[in-house]
Amino acid sequence: MVVKVSKPAINVREELADLRKPTGIAGEAMLRAETPQEQQELIGVGRRNIIINGAMRVNQRNLGIVSVTTTPYYIADRFSCYNSIGSMTAQQSTDAPTGFAHSFKVECTTANASPGVGEAWIQYKPEAQDMYHLAYGTSNPKSMTISFWVKSTVTGLAGFYIYQADGARAYQARYTVHNSNTWEWKSITIPGDAAGNFDDNNDTGAEMRWYLAGKAGDDNINEWGNGSTHTLDRTPSTYNFNSAVGNVFAVTGVQLEVGKVATPFEYRSFAEELALCQRYYWQTESWRGGQYAYDQIGQGFIRTTNTNDSPVTIQAPFPVPMRVRPAVGPSTADGAVNFAAQVANTGTTIDRIVGTWTSGVRMAWLDFNLVSNPYSVGQAVSVYCNGGSYTDIQFDAEL
């Protein structure tokens, strides 16, 4: 039996023309990628943002408007600022671009037209082990791209600076503020550094700064170099945030990612962002929703009957393991009403925290004094934030 099969004629010229699909530049880059790894880097899949709290949402300290001096002040969690020129204030602000609720905002309150040798900046410090995968110090170091929204009264070239703490190497970059007091999105791609280094540990990996003033100059830009020479021109000679009272600089939507492309901001849930921040800092919550929260600090026992010999010892568990052993302190000066204790069935007040001792990062042992101590050794104690006081206990393991 003979079977005849017929197929429609093919116009080869038309078929070839169909191959010229409008893929666009990104599409062609995907097609040219030789490995799935290259394609992943082009798309930016998975967890991308190395920065914690880049949207400035978490603000556990809730300090309000702070006058900034030469002690680095942490305002929004993980972000700090410093000032040795004129004077300025800093705050977590609700002034933000579309899609963001908050920003880190500073405002000049005393001008200094000629900053001299002082400086002012906003800083973020990642842990070294969170930068390790950039493979600095190898023959194939990876580029990284930082993107952010910025609003600045002063226009023109502005300075961004990154210093590798382990490699003692620095990179000074520039971005342009086009319009005064207008939210603008910026991205800076920083090449990999074969001579650099990020250790695999929990120390400071980098100091990343948005320079507001100081260390002005225009040399050694856009190249990695020795930290002692490439740290001299952190601010363009034309930029000075402190030039006039009322000048504002705000930043949010900060994202640092591997690769040469800035992808859209990676939004994380508030709960996740808060937990990430608590590795570095957390505090109790004495006041919530317009009333005292009586937040618990920890539980323990009466160790001695001597009132002033730190008779109360408690364990204060942390919400997440912290980076290192934290310093522990009250958010306001110690006082008899700041904290309270429940001993057996009796309420009493704590005189002050005496000390902290722990070898771990999951909880702290804390010793307290009591105002009076009519109790017995071994009695159970629960210590909490007192009603009538807004004082919290802070646990600080920031970089």
Place this chain on the structure above:
Amino acid sequence: MYTIREVNGGRGRSINSDTGWCIPDDPANRHYQEVLDAIIAEGAACFDGDIPEDLQAAADEKQFNQQLAAYTTATARLAQYVLADGRAEVTEMQPTGEQVFNEETMEMEDVMHEVITVTSIEPVEATVTRMVYSEDDPMAEPVEETIENPLITKDSEERAAAQAIIDATPQAVIDAV
């Protein structure tokens, strides 16, 4: 002001600040580093009682490293050219990679050419002119004023600051470079 307090029934210690912070013995903690900074800046005045030997030793080591870093940065700053003077071009003879036979010496010799290793930079203008307007009389004609170029002023200030750091650096630190 810091105080050492015994904790855990005398089996441990806590470094306490007068603001109520209890600081662990952990160099990775930034508050611990602030204690060292206070010892460097204020000495015994920052402690109620004697400074523990281990803290004093840690502060001394930190100060040495800070002075070393500051000295290195300051020398690098002074090595930069003076804006008012500009920078002269520097050239040197380098082999091109080719070789020719020298009949006199009967040896192969590198062909050399002159290469600019440091480009020249013109000095900035020594002075700048600006218009000064009267604060008292807005209708008055502005007055032209000639001042030293602010870039030169700033350069001089930074160089002086760098020189001051170098002058104040202990010899032991300089010897360690």
